[in-house]
Amino acid sequence: MVLAAAEYPFLNIFWTMIIFFSWVIWIWIVIGVLADVFARKDISGWAKAGWCVFVIVLPFFGVLTYLIINSNDMADRKAQAYAGMAPAATGGAAAEIEKAKALLDRDAITPAEFDVLKAKALAA
Numbered sequence: 395m396v397l398a399a400a401e402y403p404f405l406n407i408f409w410t411m412i413i414f415f416s417w418v419i420w421i422w423i424v425i426g427v428l429a430d431v432f433a434r435k436d437i438s439g440w441a442k443a444g445w446c447v448f449v450i451v452l453p454f455f456g457v458l459t460y461l462i463i464n465s466n467d468m469a470d471r472k473a474q475a476y477a478g479m480a481p482a483a484t485g486g487a488a489a490e491i492e493k494a495k496a497l498l499d500r501d502a503i504t505p506a507e508f509d510v511l512k513a514k515a516l517a518a
């Protein structure tokens with residue numbers, strides 16, 4: 395009777411873990427590239443289809459090419475997406491108007507000040 399640990403030494407386990415996590419990272423990158431391709435508004439549907447075919451048929455070359463060509467634009471699009479999420483996290487214009495209305499109801503501000511706050515909230 396031979397122990398299973400003796401048949402699969404530590405370095406083999408370590409190598410298997412490196413390979414497994416490399417594939418996980420690779421899949422993450424491919425999904426990120428494909429998500430960026432579909433999120434773009436500056437290219438046509440045909441260009442999106444072309445990038446998808448390129449990434450799927452020649453995965454390493456396609457992904458690396460896309461990252462080299464579009465890395466700065468990807469970062470800009472991601473930053474704009476996160477910047478667009480900030481007002482939603484605070485409640486947006488409706489929450490600001492509701493706060494101003496509460497202040498108006500408690501006579502903490504005048505109706506003119508309420509109108510100014512409401513205009514600011516709607517402009518943002």
